[in-house]
Amino acid sequence: MAATRRNLSLSEAVADVERRFIAANPRSKERAEKAGRVMPGGNTRSVQFYDPFPVAIVKGERQHLTDLDGHTYVDFLGEFTAGLYGHSEPAIADAIREALAGGLVLGGPNMYEARLAELMCERFPAVELVRFCNSGSEATLLCVSLARAITGRERVMVVHGAYHGSFLSFPVGKPAHLNAPFPVVAVDYNDAMQAADRIRAEGDRIACVIVEPLMGSGGCIPATAEFLTTLRTETEKVGAALIFDEVMTSRLAPGGLHGAHGLKPDLVAFGKYLGGGVTFGAFGGRRDWMARLDPGAPDSIVHSGTYNNNVLTMAAGIAGLEKVFTTTAAERLNASGDRLRGRLNAAARTRGLPFQATGRGSMINLHPTARPITRPADHAHVAMDARKLLHLDLNLRGSYLARRGFMALSLPLTEADHDILVGAFESFLDEHAGVLATLD
Numbered sequence: 001m002a003a004t005r006r007n008l009s010l011s012e013a014v015a016d017v018e019r020r021f022i023a024a025n026p027r028s029k030e031r032a033e034k035a036g037r038v039m040p041g042g043n044t045r046s047v048q049f050y051d052p053f054p055v056a057i058v059k060g061e062r063q064h065l066t067d068l069d070g071h072t073y074v075d076f077l078g079e080f081t082a083g084l085y086g087h088s089e090p091a092i093a094d095a096i097r098e099a100l101a102g103g104l105v106l107g108g109p110n111m112y113e114a115r116l117a118e119l120m121c122e123r124f125p126a127v128e129l130v131r132f133c134n135s136g137s138e139a140t141l142l143c144v145s146l147a148r149a150i151t152g153r154e155r156v157m158v159v160h161g162a163y164h165g166s167f168l169s170f171p172v173g174k175p176a177h178l179n180a181p182f183p184v185v186a187v188d189y190n191d192a193m194q195a196a197d198r199i200r201a202e203g204d205r206i207a208c209v210i211v212e213p214l215m216g217s218g219g220c221i222p223a224t225a226e227f228l229t230t231l232r233t234e235t236e237k238v239g240a241a242l243i244f245d246e247v248m249t250s251r252l253a254p255g256g257l258h259g260a261h262g263l264k265p266d267l268v269a270f271g272k273y274l275g276g277g278v279t280f281g282a283f284g285g286r287r288d289w290m291a292r293l294d295p296g297a298p299d300s301i302v303h304s305g306t307y308n309n310n311v312l313t314m315a316a317g318i319a320g321l322e323k324v325f326t327t328t329a330a331e332r333l334n335a336s337g338d339r340l341r342g343r344l345n346a347a348a349r350t351r352g353l354p355f356q357a358t359g360r361g362s363m364i365n366l367h368p369t370a371r372p373i374t375r376p377a378d379h380a381h382v383a384m385d386a387r388k389l390l391h392l393d394l395n396l397r398g399s400y401l402a403r404r405g406f407m408a409l410s411l412p413l414t415e416a417d418h419d420i421l422v423g424a425f426e427s428f429l430d431e432h433a434g435v436l437a438t439l440d
């Protein structure tokens with residue numbers, strides 16, 4: 001499936017790789033066309049769409065995926081961080097089968113939820129009490145709503161380019177039509193002085209600041225210690241809540257990134273892998289804040305949801321934290337991610353080509369630019385055709401990742417799998433060097 005032509009223009013190179021992709025995936029193409037008759041764009045999750053059409057996945061086993069046309073890939077996407085355990089982890093599958101045997105939708109407290117809550121309170125330093133929900137999008141929205149209810153203030157501070165789920169999305173240069181109708185003020189990521197000035201100016205009008213300690217959808221951009229410390233200091237001064245969105249990033253250290261930074265936000269949002277691969281969301285934090293959700297308290301704030309304590313998620317989450325994603329496993333996985341990111345950067349650097357891998361630990365993003373990236377605006381100039389060329393080329397070479405160059409490593413991946421990706425990336429760089437050298 002390797003490219004046979006060299007040193008084309010970018011548009012010609014993309015047209016060539018797209019032609020080969022379409023020829024290699026006739027059944028996925030047919031499936032996409034049929035799905036388009038009953039779903040807008042043949043799609044029910046925007047992030048999974050890419051042109052000319054996404055390959056349809058029919059099977060996942062450990063670190064491998066198989067598509068409708070019979071191609072097998074090494075899975076480096078890891079379901080956008082939710083697939084940390086890989087596919088069909090035995091301990092989790094056993095836990096789900098056991099829970100299923102006891103019945104679903106029981107209509108009352110079950111024998112799983114308190115244990116999962118206990119595990120999360122033990123693992124994450126900022127979490128004294130925790131509540132469950134059904135997605136990371138719910139978790140971030142509930143954190144912001146709780147902060148607004150407790151402070152009696154309306155305004156929410158975010159960073160440009162942030163994504164906190166379906167209802168709190170702030171892309172650079174694009175509208176977000178489905179956002180919750182909160183009054184929002186925005187600052188640049190990693191600009192500590194600007195953030196401090198804006199928080200002070202807002203004063204008692206600001207309910208909270210919500211931030212990812214490493215931007216996931218924004219391009220795997222780590223926050224500086226100065227930026228996060230400034231947010232903590234300045235929010236305390238004005239009585240606003242500091243919310244860490246760790247839906248993605250809690251996997252990057254045994255105690256989440258807030259633990260790695262030695263900071264205690266007031267509230268933390270969780271999701272993704274913590275449900276063991278089943279639909280999951282959670283939010284937790286300070287005891288005095290979370291205690292407002294106690295239904296027996298006189299000033300109780302109501303929070304409900306039919307599937308908040310669904311037994312499959314609770315059982316899978318317990319098995320994952322107790323038996324699989326231990327502290328040692330977390331450290332090992334993220335160390336392997338740091339090594340892989342270093343190898344990818346070395347491949348581009350030794351060839352003098354404008355490519356870089358950003359991130360931390362098991363979250364990596366490839367960017368076709370040599371400019372320093374400290375905020376989403378720093379890679380907003382990148383031509384989508386350059387990302388498309390990388391994505392379809394690596395797909396044809398058997399490596400599965402997101403169109404934007406995003407990867408989230410799973411526990412079953414081996415060093416040999418990393419070798420496959422690095423080799424594919426090196427071949428991509430060599431075969432398209434003439435085109436890539438013209439990028440900024």
